[in-house]
Amino acid sequence: MTGPLTDEVLTEFAENVSYADGPEVRAMANELLVLRPRVAELETQLARVRETHQPVDALNIRHHPNGRLTRVCSGCGTDDGNWQIYPCPTIRALEVQS
Ligand SMILES: [Zn+2]
Structure with missing residues (x-):
């Protein structure tokens, strides 16, 4: 073969x-x-x-008072009700470990 x-x-x-x-x-x-x-x-x-954990751009006014686009996860949030920064822990867990 x-x-x-x-x-x-x-x-x-x-x-x-x-x-x-x-x-x-x-x-x-x-x-x-x-x-x-x-x-x-x-x-x-x-x-x-x-598919659940896609990167999306969201307006971040928490860390940037004038607003700034930040890449976040479409499927994850944080305990305080904010978006999870992308890549989220789920996507990081799927990355190939070398
Ligand atoms: Zn996620």
């Missing part, structure tokens, strides 16, 4: 494994078939979280 492991490549692999491929390969194929729908479900859920 060469090239990128696209959904199509993985599906073809998983669906075309036969008894002749041996137990380890068959186990991998079964695992792929079980895990792929779960990964797709999690990606959909992640997209909904990101």
Whole structure:
């Protein structure tokens, strides 16, 4: 198998494994078939979280008495009733850690 492991490549692999491929390969194929729908479900859920936490510009008069646009989260607020500065804790938690 060469090239990128696209959904199509993985599906073809998983669906075309036969008894002749041996137990380890068959186990991998079964695992792929079980895990792929779960990964797709999690990606959909992640997209909904990101949709909820969009950056929007709001007029900030609390820290800037004359008003100034500040990027805030469309889905989060603070305990004192203000917008949460973007990126909010939820979006920061989704960032890839290196
Ligand atoms: Zn947020």
